[in-house]
Amino acid sequence: MKEFFFVVNPASANGTTRVVWDEIILFLDSKQLNYDYSLTSGPNEATTITRDAIKKGYKKIIAVGGDGTVNEVVNGFFDEQGKISIEDVALGVISRGTGCDLIKTLNIPKNYQGAVETLITGNTKAIDLLQVQFLNKEKQKEKRYCVNISDVGLGGYVAQRVNHTSKSGGGLWSYLRGTLLSILKYKNNSGIIEVDGKVVHQGEFSIVAAANGRFFGGGMELAPMAKIDDGYIEVITLVNMGKVELLYNLSKVYKGTHIGHPKVKHYRCKKLSVSSDEPLPLEIDGENPGFGGVSYGVVQKAIKVIC
Numbered sequence: 001m002k003e004f005f006f007v008v009n010p011a012s013a014n015g016t017t018r019v020v021w022d023e024i025i026l027f028l029d030s031k032q033l034n035y036d037y038s039l040t041s042g043p044n045e046a047t048t049i050t051r052d053a054i055k056k057g058y059k060k061i062i063a064v065g066g067d068g069t070v071n072e073v074v075n076g077f078f079d080e081q082g083k084i085s086i087e088d089v090a091l092g093v094i095s096r097g098t099g100c101d102l103i104k105t106l107n108i109p110k111n112y113q114g115a116v117e118t119l120i121t122g123n124t125k126a127i128d129l130l131q132v133q134f135l136n137k138e139k140q141k142e143k144r145y146c147v148n149i150s151d152v153g154l155g156g157y158v159a160q161r162v163n164h165t166s167k168s169g170g171g172l173w174s175y176l177r178g179t180l181l182s183i184l185k186y187k188n189n190s191g192i193i194e195v196d197g198k199v200v201h202q203g204e205f206s207i208v209a210a211a212n213g214r215f216f217g218g219g220m221e222l223a224p225m226a227k228i229d230d231g232y233i234e235v236i237t238l239v240n241m242g243k244v245e246l247l248y249n250l251s252k253v254y255k256g257t258h259i260g261h262p263k264v265k266h267y268r269c270k271k272l273s274v275s276s277d278e279p280l281p282l283e284i285d286g287e288n289p290g291f292g293g294v295s296y297g298v299v300q301k302a303i304k305v306i307c
């Protein structure tokens, strides 16, 4: 059995991974890594490829792609019965996305040479996962794990826009442009926010985010207090903010200095839910698998990551 199994999304980083993967292969070979790999051919295939690889006995599963690919690979560590391999399988990441927000929390180098060195060093850390229940595109209840950040409201709306346009300008610019255009078009959603079973807000909101990691949106430090292994969800809400206020305060989110603004609330909890009469724009690790109403739980130290 080879030591590593790479799950490669050739469409990530605006399609450039298809070409760069050939370069990475040369680098892996120069480092004499012992590996197999598979390229995905479409959405969600990374999950089934990962499940098969774990069932075959691979112990180090490496996602090569953006945050969406990492999410799909992580979900492949589980099936309907729960975790398919208990202690001994670890996740690695060679980040080939545009946003690349998760690696900023995990301190995994962005360049593939550095990321491969991290795989060789082989230190592992157990991290938490958020468990998200939402409505999928067929309006059925679905559960999915989130590694980094998930939100309903403006962030979901931004992700929809960014995922439907070219990200060729790079992560920072693509998400900044998408955010600015979205703020101009977005109308606040409305719903009930419950934290650990207690209603904390009822009415209009701009965004309700559940954070495991610190960064989203191509480098915005939404949850500077988040610790990825502490067993808690950091909830950040922006309520009753108008467009001008959102635009005025946007630069603060890149530096994490939005925390403390009177309309930005922070809660640390084990459970969060947002219910609404309307379908809420939803993103999970930068992808749009469906809509809110949504509920979140947290599984402490659910998966090991090489970082």
Ligand SMILES: Nc1ncnc2c1ncn2[C@@H]1O[C@H](COP(=O)(O)OP(=O)(O)OP(=O)(O)O)[C@@H](O)[C@H]1O
Pocket: 009, 010, 011, 012, 013, 014, 040, 041, 042, 043, 044, 045, 065, 066, 067, 068, 069, 070, 072, 096, 097, 098, 099, 100, 101, 167, 171, 285, 286, 287
């Ligand atoms: N072969 C494929 N062709 C087209 N899309 C694919 C393929 N394989 C996976 N996908 C989809 O590509 C999407 C984007 O993947 P990913 O998030 O990893 O890259 P990205 O968008 O470049 O990065 P980031 O999320 O960091 O901005 C995911 O929704 C995934 O399901």
